[in-house]
Amino acid sequence: MIPTLPIQISCPSCGHKYAAQVQSIVDVSQNPExxxxLLRGQLNVVTCPACGTPAMVSAPLLYHDPAKSLLLLFVPPELNLPLPERERLTGQLVNALMSVVPAENRKGYFLNPRSVLTMQGLIDEVLKADGVTPEMLEKQRSRTRLIQDLLAQLDDQARLDELIEQHKPELDYPFLLTLTATLEGAAASGQKxxxxxLLRLRDLLVERTGVVLPEPLPFDTPQEEVLKRALAFKEKESLWAFVLYNRPLLDYTFFQALTERIEKAAPEEAAALTQRRSDLLEMTARLDKEAEEAQRAKLALLQQILSSSDPAKTLRDNKQEIDTFFLAMLGAALRTAEKxxxxxxxxxxxMVNELALQVLQDNLPPELRLVNELLAAAYPEGxxxxxxxxxKELNPDLPEILTALAEDLQGQGRPEAAQKLRDVRSQAEELLKGGGEILTARS
Structure with missing residues (x-):
């Protein structure tokens, strides 16, 4: 077993200093989870004990997959290590890996790990070794576009029914996996x-396609109960459904508990448990790859836009791909460039960010375009x-929409914008009750 290493962290939110354990070596044969x-972006994510803010620790990482003779080294460029120090660090990591690998499994490539410049570059190499092809990426883009199309018609039952019928063969398990990964990404980023x-869409598709999925477990479900449920399914299809709904609960500690049970079990039971662990790892890896492919597609689009002689036209030509996940990747690139x-x-x-926001604005439903105008205007007169x-254009549901968006902004840590929408909601309610009468501001 490769141990974690202690590292001193300073919380980016509250400044609290604390010690955290991070992984400096990932050996797929020993710790497949x-x-x-890594592929989910959850490796070396730590939580501040004082304020609860999560943060990803940027630390050197050695990745080893013996089945593919793959040895990759990532050293964060911000460490700015001189060459002798970098070589010393590389030697320490390789020696630590070799100390837990049987002598007969130590190969020549151990002496020359392949360096990657970024963490994304490391993930790209891992996926490439797993056989991710351009065709697979295009299929993923197609699923993402279909999700956007279905979302756009969610409140138009006739058009939605037509789309579902037209694309029914495509609404399979991989599609639902992609939809679930998108849902989890939106929830994790505070896009309530x-x-x-997305949850409404998934529930509707599950009902319409006849796919049987178990109910998702609450996030505070005891680990023993999660393990019990994961071992109870007899058919792979049902197990797929369980993983689809409960991926966040199948974390590192879950697989640790499953491994401990295998070690304590009698031989026959241990064999069955080992097979179930393999199935679960395969299924979670597939789901995670779907999410990673979506991220890769967005990164490729961003690079295409940045290298274009007409970024505005490229954005308009790819308007179906411009969503919250694209903006999140663009924001991360901008913060890195500033740093x-x-x-x-x-x-x-x-410039690309402003153009992308304009494309989104142009394609928003009328009520959301109105909300953006209200957010940009001065309160209360504007x-x-x-x-x-x-x-005359005001939707009777506008107060409810403003309430939902205010909660969304509050969850994103934007309390001032959230309060502004609550205040605007009061104005809208007053105006709607006024029966068309334009009310003046009170002194």
Missing amino acids: LKSA LLAEK EKRPEDVKRLQ TRQILAERR
Whole structure:
């Protein structure tokens, strides 16, 4: 077993200093669940004990997959290590790996690990070794586009029925896996309204396609209960359904508990448990790969836009791909450029961000375009004027929409914007009750 290493962390939110355990070596043969965590972006994510803020620790990492003779080394560029120090670190990591690998399994490639420049580059190499092809990426893009199309028609029952019937052969387990990964990504990033819509869509598709899925377990379900449920399914299809709904609960500690049970079991039971562990690892890896492919597709689009002579046209041509996940990746690239003091890249990324937001704005439903205008206007006079001018366009559901969006913004850590929407909601309610009468601001 490869031990974790203690590292001193300073919380980016509250500044609290604490010690955390991080993985510096991932050996797929010994800890396959760590590969899954790596592909999900959850490896070396720690939580501040003082304020609960999660953070990813950027630390050197050696990745080893003996089945593919793959040995990769990532050293964060921000460490800015001189060459002698880098070579010493590489030697320490390789020696630590070799100390837990049987002598007969130590190969020549141990002496020359392949370096990657970024963590994303390491993940790309892992997926490439797993056989991820351009065709697979295109299939993933197709699923993402279909999710966007279905979401856009979620409130138009006739059009939604037509789309479901037209694409019924495509609404299979891999599609539901992608949809679930998208849902989890929206929930994790605080996009509550989007997550709720995706959940509605998934429930509807499960009902319409006849796919039987178990109910998701609460996030605070005791680990022993999760393990019990995971071992209870007899058919692989049912197990797939369980993984689909409960992927977040199948974490590192879950697989640790399953491994401990295998070690204590009688031979016949241990064999069955080992097979179940293999099935679960295969299924979670497949789900995680679906999510990773979606991220790769967004990164490829961002690179295409940045290298384009007409970024605005490229964005418009790919408007179906411009979503919250694309903006999140764009935001991460912008923060990296700012941190590394690359002013030209910052300028271009900011320009792409503004263009992308405009594309989204142009494709929003009328009520959401109105919300964005209200957020940009001064409160209370500016917002009241907009509401009065657009009185005939106001949807009776606008107060409810504003409430949901305010909760969403609150969850994203934007309390001022959330409060503004609550105040605007009061204005909208007052105006709607006024029967069309334009009310003036009170002194």
